[in-house]
Amino acid sequence: VAGVGVPQITAISNVAEALKDTDIPLIADGGIRFSGDIAKAFAAGANTVMMGGMLAGTEEAPGEIILYQGRSYKSYRGMGSLGAMFKGSADRYFQDNNSGNINKLVPEGIEGMVPYKGSVLTILYQMAGGLRSAMGYCGCRTIDQMREKAEFVEITAAGWRESHVHDVKITKEAPNYRQEN
Structure with missing residues (x-):
């Protein structure tokens, strides 16, 4: 929507550098899909990670369970969504909802x-x-050792595909991995 931002690892690394001589903890917020993303966030300088999308869909998360095309899903609403903003999170995005007009x-x-x-x-x-x-x-x-030893290497989209499961149809889902289209 806003058209601003940088890749998550770059953002974490830049903020970690800015916070280097402070006691301010760095929370990585966004981009956590797999455990490897947590490892990369810590290696880049994060002290902790937000896992909203990762934990959405769990029993403990808010939302109703929906049966859709033979599979169970849970309703999900991001804090920046229209519904959440209307219910009270609009102030996080510097928007005023005092008028009660969702179109604003x-x-x-x-x-x-x-x-x-x-x-x-x-x-x-x-x-x-x-x-x-x-x-x-x-x-x-x-x-802390991960932060000190971290070495990041940029890979191409083809390299990324090659480093993941490919040329196979997964028939039994693992609890910690899923193929993305």
Whole structure:
């Protein structure tokens, strides 16, 4: 909507550099889809991550369960969505909703549905396990070591596809991985 922004890792790295000599923690907010994204955020300088989209669809998340084409989904509403802004989050986006006129809001998020994922405990277990694996591959015992040893390499879209599952139709979903179209 606004047409401003930078890739998430760049944003984290830039803010981490700006906060280097402070005690202000850095929260990475956006782009977390897999445990590897958490590892990259920590390596780039984040102290913690927001996982709204990752945890949407869990039993504990707000929203009703919807059966659609034989699969269970949960309704999802981002904080910048029209519905959320109308219910009270408009002030986060410097918009006034005192008039009660929904047509005066400019949403920056969406409403929809996400696959139902079961308990949040399963998701958190998988994310922690994936983070531990990433740290092990990097030879790091602590997140601070990951920040010190981090090396980022830019890859092409073809390289990204090659580094993920390809040329196979997944028939049994894993709790920590999904193919994206």
